Amino acid sequence: MDIFEQLRQQIRGVLALSLLTSCGDAPGSEPQPSAPPPVSDPGKLHPQRVLHFTELRGYTFEPTSDPRLPNPSLLFSLAEAGQLTDPPGAPTACPPTLSLDALEAQGAILPGRQSKGSYTEYSITPEPALATAETPCAYQIVGNMIPGKGRPLQDQGEVVVAPAQFDHQNWSKPTCDPIFPDDKLVREQLATAWLRDAQVEHSSVAEFSRIVADLIGLGASPELLRDTLLAAQDEIRHAERCFELASFYAEEPLGPAPMALPPHQARSAKELAVRTFIDGCIEETLGALLAQTSAERCEDPILREILANTAFDESQHAGLAWRTLAWILQNSEDKAEILAEIRTIPLPDIHGNGVNLPQWGRLGLADQRSLRSRAWIRVVQPLLAELCGEPLEDLAIG
Ligand SMILES: [Fe+2]
């Protein structure tokens, strides 16, 4: 039995058998959810965002989730491009990239840029095909939501995290003693990677708290409320451990600054089901597998133990997500509509610069993508089929 089959069986064990028929014909039980507000555009859930450059010299960007749109370009004269580098200069050729800080200083609005408390990474790359004689320096700007473990708070499709704060003792108390890498670059990469994870884990505490409130609004059972609160407590522990590791590699104490919380509007059964499927049934399932695989390839025994413990917790959270989805389906009049929407949801792709240091417990982007594709077919789709009591070939796999 490989790790995919193991995890699938583990999640099946968490799911109560009575819930495995939730897509059948049994009538929904009380209480019924109130009339749902409009469901957010599923396109907004896609992590990659190509930014439209709508006003050539106005530096205003509109996020859009469709990467097939015409290439959104920044077009500059040589002198203008030179002023948007860091430090500004008078280049003889178009600079290979522009400074995001300089663009922002000129009035560019970059939604969700990490420095503003959200979690989007931007890149600017040359686009010489679009250059003209007047504006020979052409660039494309792309914003990618950075993947991480956990189930972070979101605001209109953007992951929201607390900014990192230095000299923050509360979240970085040393409790373990991993191997200290000799290579400074490796330490920096590990500090950055664990800090990102820490911010996402910390944000997951807020998200689970909101899920509890939503479940209360829908009349959930005490077992579901209790387990969701326990998951929030797990995320506090994960955040502490990740901040501790980030601080260890950075050699300075790191923690979360106060977080700008987006307003919360209670989610309808359908909205909660869709988010539960994406963030829990997909992402926490894949997060568990990523942590497990990272543990197996890690050469530091302390990190290996941390990753294995995280894998166990995340597999429990994945099981909880499937249970939550089953409960919503059982108790909603919109069961067919919810299922129809869930089945159209593709495996979200991941972007960003995943650091590739497997010996230190960090898998690169290529390994993560491969793992996600296999887990999508071997774990997520079979569980969805089982939940619905339908043969796998009836489900769209892609
Ligand atoms: Fe989790």
Ligand SMILES: [Fe+2]
């Ligand atoms: Fe977590």
